[in-house]
Amino acid sequence: MSEPRVKSKDIEHFKEAIFEDIRPWGKFRSFPYKQAHSIKIITVNSGEAVSLQYHSKRSEFWVILDEGLEVTVGKRVWQPERNEEIFIPRNTPHRVRCLSQDSARIMEIWIGESDESDIVRLEDAYGRN
Numbered sequence: 001m002s003e004p005r006v007k008s009k010d011i012e013h014f015k016e017a018i019f020e021d022i023r024p025w026g027k028f029r030s031f032p033y034k035q036a037h038s039i040k041i042i043t044v045n046s047g048e049a050v051s052l053q054y055h056s057k058r059s060e061f062w063v064i065l066d067e068g069l070e071v072t073v074g075k076r077v078w079q080p081e082r083n084e085e086i087f088i089p090r091n092t093p094h095r096v097r098c099l100s101q102d103s104a105r106i107m108e109i110w111i112g113e114s115d116e117s118d119i120v121r122l123e124d125a126y127g128r129n
Contacts, residue, residue: 010035010059010090010111010112011059011061011087011089011111013032013035014031014032014035014059014061014087014111015087017031017032017035018030018031018032031061031109035111036109036110036111037058037110037111037112037113037114037115038108038109038110038114039107039108039109039110040107040108040109041065041105041106041107041108042096042105042106042107042108043103043104043105044069044096044097044098044103044104044105044106045098045103046098046100046101046102046103047098047099048097048098048125049095049096049097049098049125050095050096050097051095051119051121051122051123051124051125051126051128052072052093052094052095052121052122052123052124053093053094053095053119053120053121053122053124054090054091054092054093054094054120054122055090055091055114055118055119055120056090056091056118056120057090057112057113057114057118058090058110058111058112058113058114058118059087059088059089059090059110059111059112060087060088060094060108060109060110060111061085061086061087061088061108061109061111062085062086062088062096062106062107062108062109063083063084063085063086063106063107064080064081064082064083064084064085064086064106065082065083065104065105065106065107066082066100066102066103066104066105067081067082067100067104068098068099068100068101068102068104069096069097069098069099069100069104069106070096070097070098070099071086071094071095071096071097072093072094072095072096072097073086073088073092073093073094074092074093074094079099090112093122095123
């Protein structure tokens with residue numbers, strides 16, 4: 001699991017509540033859905049990127065579903081592996097960019113009360129504020 005050095009209480013509570021169970025056929029990971037305000041599958045088209053942004057009311061938990069992405073969290077930039085889990089504390093700049101020839105996806109879980117208006121864009125290729 002990759003995470004920035006900055007930690008917050010809401011992320012710690014979320015992490016503590018993740019449960020993994022080993023079964024004869026494999027395993028499953030259960031996430032604390034009652035702490036989630038939104039659960040999304042985000043698809044980023046080839047060569048595109050979401051804005052560099054942060055949120056003041058929520059932290060985020062991402063699971064990388066496909067290869068070919070570049071992730072920025074704070075000052076760290078890397079190409080995560082498929083199934084990598086990433087915790088993003090509130091007020092931490094972050095972005096996902098698709099480097100592959102095909103679109104790629106992440107699962108995003110919001111931790112904390114929030115809505116779509118809780119986006120502060122620092123950089124945006126589409127001219128949005």
